[in-house]
Amino acid sequence: MGFRHMSFFNLVEVMRQDGCPFCRIRVSAGRRYLTTTLYEFVNDPSVRQHAAAAHGFCREHARELRLLIDPLGVALLHETLLRHLLSASDSELFSAPRAPCPACRYASDAVESNIGTFLDNFAEPEIHSYLEESPAICFVHLQQIARSTRNKAITRTLADVIRRKAENLYERVRRYAESENATLAQGSKPETHETIWLECLEFFSGSDSTFDGER
Numbered sequence: 001m002g003f004r005h006m007s008f009f010n011l012v013e014v015m016r017q018d019g020c021p022f023c024r025i026r027v028s029a030g031r032r033y034l035t036t037t038l039y040e041f042v043n044d045p046s047v048r049q050h051a052a053a054a055h056g057f058c059r060e061h062a063r064e065l066r067l068l069i070d071p072l073g074v075a076l077l078h079e080t081l082l083r084h085l086l087s088a089s090d091s092e093l094f095s096a097p098r099a100p101c102p103a104c105r106y107a108s109d110a111v112e113s114n115i116g117t118f119l120d121n122f123a124e125p126e127i128h129s130y131l132e133e134s135p136a137i138c139f140v141h142l143q144q145i146a147r148s149t150r151n152k153a154i155t156r157t158l159a160d161v162i163r164r165k166a167e168n169l170y171e172r173v174r175r176y177a178e179s180e181n182a183t184l185a186q187g188s189k190p191e192t193h194e195t196i197w198l199e200c201l202e203f204f205s206g207s208d209s210t211f212d213g214e215r
């Protein structure tokens, strides 16, 4: 049995909630970065430099910043960037950002560290039973987990999870399309109670906005 520590229990807790646990970790870490930055570190020169080097925030995190409604904090975060632009040469004005969105970077560090925890504890019963049932981990994160390990037994298990999920979705997409076509052929309006299309989006594109209700 591996060393069971706090980070594993936290991960198990996230795995009990809806949706891909790693998408959830990514979304909540990004939010945590933005709120602590706005409320505690907005005057920290290195935080402002990071935001300036990234040319501000990506669209997803700019949207989060709008929702957090801290006008002064957001304005201050952009002050350094604006000062840079005002003293930049033409070519510097057109250059690509020197760093990724700082909230994205913080979020991807959190995902990586949780993927490490997931792999370190792969033999634990919580992980086993989670993968046995229908795990909600999205395709992108299943791939990222597999790429983060050289353990053949683990990658085989993950490949199995992807195939099982794809098989389930494929069968249901096919049945759904058939029944919709049959309904259309009869001239009646199709009923769209089926959630398969949402499940396809969630599996392949992950969940960005699923957790909007939680702050």
Ligand SMILES: [Zn+2]
Residues within 6 Å of the ligand: 020, 021, 022, 023, 024, 137, 138, 139, 140, 141, 206, 207
């Ligand atoms: Zn995911």
Ligand SMILES: [Zn+2]
Residues within 6 Å of the ligand: 057, 058, 059, 060, 061, 101, 102, 103, 104, 105
């Ligand atoms: Zn971002």
